[in-house]
Amino acid sequence: MLTLQSESHMLSKSCQYALRAVVYIAEESSTTQLVGAQQMAESLQIPKHFLSKILQQLSRNKLISSTKGPNGGFYLSRENEQVTIDRIIEVIDGPGLFTACVLGLPSCSSAHPCPLHEQAVGYRDGLYHKLKNLTIRELTLVTRLEKKESSTPK
Amino acid sequence: MLTLQSESHMLSKSCQYALRAVVYIAEESSTTQLVGAQQMAESLQIPKHFLSKILQQLSRNKLISSTKGPNGGFYLSRENEQVTIDRIIEVIDGPGLFTACVLGLPSCSSAHPCPLHEQAVGYRDGLYHKLKNLTIRELTLVTRLEKKESSTPK
DNA sequence: CAAATAAAAGATATTAAGGTCTTCTATACT
DNA sequence: AGTATAGAAGACCTTAATATCTTTTATTTG
Numbered sequence: 001m002l003t004l005q006s007e008s009h010m011l012s013k014s015c016q017y018a019l020r021a022v023v024y025i026a027e028e029s030s031t032t033q034l035v036g037a038q039q040m041a042e043s044l045q046i047p048k049h050f051l052s053k054i055l056q057q058l059s060r061n062k063l064i065s066s067t068k069g070p071n072g073g074f075y076l077s078r079e080n081e082q083v084t085i086d087r088i089i090e091v092i093d094g095p096g097l098f099t100a101c102v103l104g105l106p107s108c109s110s111a112h113p114c115p116l117h118e119q120a121v122g123y124r125d126g127l128y129h130k131l132k133n134l135t136i137r138e139l140t141l142v143t144r145l146e147k148k149e150s151s152t153p154k
Numbered sequence: 155m156l157t158l159q160s161e162s163h164m165l166s167k168s169c170q171y172a173l174r175a176v177v178y179i180a181e182e183s184s185t186t187q188l189v190g191a192q193q194m195a196e197s198l199q200i201p202k203h204f205l206s207k208i209l210q211q212l213s214r215n216k217l218i219s220s221t222k223g224p225n226g227g228f229y230l231s232r233e234n235e236q237v238t239i240d241r242i243i244e245v246i247d248g249p250g251l252f253t254a255c256v257l258g259l260p261s262c263s264s265a266h267p268c269p270l271h272e273q274a275v276g277y278r279d280g281l282y283h284k285l286k287n288l289t290i291r292e293l294t295l296v297t298r299l300e301k302k303e304s305s306t307p308k
Numbered sequence: 309c310a311a312a313t314a315a316a317a318g319a320t321a322t323t324a325a326g327g328t329c330t331t332c333t334a335t336a337c338t
Numbered sequence: 339a340g341t342a343t344a345g346a347a348g349a350c351c352t353t354a355a356t357a358t359c360t361t362t363t364a365t366t367t368g
Contacts, residue, residue: 009250009258010164013326016258023269036344050327056346069335070343085270100163104170115177115293116239123281130273139269167356190314204357210316223365224313313366321358328351336343 015092017046018054022088025064025074026081026140034066034073054092061091081137086128088136098128169246171200172208176242179218179228180235180294188220188227208246215245235291240282242290252282 011019024044029035037055041048055074058064065077089097101108101117108114110121165173178198183189191209195202209228212218219231243251255262255271262268264275 009254011256011258013258016256019270020257020259038344047327049329052345053327053347059345066345067335068333068343068345070337072335072344074345096163102165102170103174104163104165104167105174116173119281119284119288123277126280127273127277134273192314201357203359206315207317207357213315220315221365222313222315222363224367226314226365228315309368311366311368314364316363317361319358319360321356323354323356325355326351326353328349330349331347333346334344336341338339338341 010097011089012093014050014054015089017044017051018058018088018092019085020044021046021051021055022058022064022136023140026076026136029073029075031075034071034075036073040074057091058088061087063088063091076136082135084132085134085136085139086131089131098124164251165243166247168204168208169243171198171205172212172242172246173239174198175200175205175209176212176218176290177294180230180290183227183229185229188225188229190227194228211245212242215241217242217245230290236289238286239288239290239293240285243285252278 009016021040021044024040025035037048037052040046040055041051044051055064055066059066059074062079063083064074064080066072066074086098101114102120103114103116105114108117110117163170175194175198178194179189182197191202191206194200194209195205198205209218209220213220213228216233217237218228218234220226220228240252255268256274257268257270259268262271264271
């Protein structure tokens with residue numbers, strides 16, 4: 001474990017940033033009060049310009065909304081709030097995570113499964129199904145609920 | 155989806171190679187007939203020297219065995235056959251995949267869950283449990299079974 | 309013991325992800 | 339209209355993963 005080590009993390013850093021940013025936008029912004037990339041980068045401890053790129057990409061793909069100029073920033077439209085988490089992952093990391101073979105075999109499929117196919121697919125499809133039905137808005141509600149619970153004295 | 159794209163794959167390429175190699179060794183080698191890195195690289199279509207490094211790392215960590223010299227190569231000892239798949243992933247990619255937060259938050263835990271914690275942990279732990287109880291030997295048996303099934307005429 | 313073989317080791321190259329900086333453009337407000 | 343603000347865009351740099359090449363060491367076999 002000296003030289004070789006990838007620290008595989010399932011989602012790329014870009015994608016992790018994207019998800020954290022979207023949650024932040026959902027929580028901190030409203031149609032009257034937008035949230036800037038600057039502020040977001042500081043609060044989330046993400047390099048500003050790198051975050052900007054990610055936000056732009058999400059914006060271009062209509063997953064979040066933005067306005068330029070003074071008091072500009074990012075926010076979620078009604079439509080954006082219904083965007084599901086799998087879409088964000090798909091836009092940033094591509095569809096590979098939920099479709100590609102765990103062993104990277106192009107020929108692997110349910111008809112010609114690799115040795116790990118069955119083990120992996122169950123896990124993957126389950127998560128995919130949840131994420132496909134989990135909207136940005138719902139995700140923040142979950143968070144608020146969890147926060148409330150964890151602040152309850154035991 | 156133009157410039158930014160990570161093609162996240164859950165397991166690093168090194169790790170995918172490692173798993174494919176281990177399966178290959180389990181299937182093709184015996185205590186009398188070892189399998190060389192050369193042959194393995196050709197059969198599995200993996201860069202030879204890169205594969206060698208991975209095999210060395212597995213060998214150093216006692217997950218596979220090797221002997222040098224003519225007719226040398228890699229094989230699985232009795233102990234190696236009982237090695238579980240999670241160990242291979244751990245040695246190559248580190249323990250992160252099964253412990254780190256999906257969003258990359260260091261503070262995330264079941265006590266202080268991130269918004270995706272519950273969604274991710276259930277499936278992750280499920281897969282981990284399976285891999286932790288799946289030995290190299292068992293994995294090849296699964297493969298053989300699947301091959302047999304897929305060769306059965308419908 | 310010499311020659312051949314094959315893994316081990318390590319230096320080096322390539323590529324892609326991650327991160328930074330500068331310039332440009334749209335918008336709001338005076 | 340002019341100026342300040344903040345996102346958009348793109349060039350550029352750094353680091354880590356991936357890949358290649360060369361040398362060394364251990365082992366077998368004649």
